Amino acid sequence: MWSKKSGSTGQKKPFRLEDIWRIRTRLEIEGNVRELALFNLAIDCKLRSCDLLTMRVNDISSGGVINRRIRYRQRKTNRDVQFEVSSRTAQSITHWLTQSGISMTDYLFPSPRRPGKPMSYSYYASIIRRWASELGYDASLYGTHSMRRTKATIIYARTKNIRAVQLLLGHVKSDNTIRYLGVEIEDALNLSESVET
Numbered sequence: 001m002w003s004k005k006s007g008s009t010g011q012k013k014p015f016r017l018e019d020i021w022r023i024r025t026r027l028e029i030e031g032n033v034r035e036l037a038l039f040n041l042a043i044d045c046k047l048r049s050c051d052l053l054t055m056r057v058n059d060i061s062s063g064g065v066i067n068r069r070i071r072y073r074q075r076k077t078n079r080d081v082q083f084e085v086s087s088r089t090a091q092s093i094t095h096w097l098t099q100s101g102i103s104m105t106d107y108l109f110p111s112p113r114r115p116g117k118p119m120s121y122s123y124y125a126s127i128i129r130r131w132a133s134e135l136g137y138d139a140s141l142y143g144t145h146s147m148r149r150t151k152a153t154i155i156y157a158r159t160k161n162i163r164a165v166q167l168l169l170g171h172v173k174s175d176n177t178i179r180y181l182g183v184e185i186e187d188a189l190n191l192s193e194s195v196e197t
Helices: 017-030 033-045 087-100 121-134 144-159 162-169 174-181 183-194
Strands: 069-073 080-084
Touching: 017 033, 017 121, 033 080, 033 087, 033 121, 033 144, 121 144, 144 174
Parallel strands: none
Antiparallel strands: 069 080
């Protein structure tokens, strides 16, 4: 589907494992501490942008230490979801907190323009499109759901465990997870390609 106003619509592509390393490396070289923390946490948490952007420092940290496992209440479903924070992500968030000087009750990623407000959806989406462009991709194919889908897609590709991905995404029904990942058609095509006639 296509919309003049917003460009390409529909399901956004996830980043691949090699894309993750290329984006991380670029952000590290640039010394872009905020975006590195944002990128790493978005990959780990697999949250919708409305949840990621309204997260406060005290949602993921206690006593100045980043928690390794987080339970977070999703706004859309009002259901808890759990996620892990990798050591790489914890390190990048700690670096961001030190550099930014934000307090425990502040938004983890505050708006650069509006004091006391979280980073906006449109600003976050523009950052993701820039990451995609810098990889040489069509930026219109990537968006905030690219971040939510990335690790879930990698986990599914490695394990084929749809139930685990369902739990990580906080989906109530596995059908939602199957549709979200687009695994039926992808798996069907892969099976078809592997069978010689």
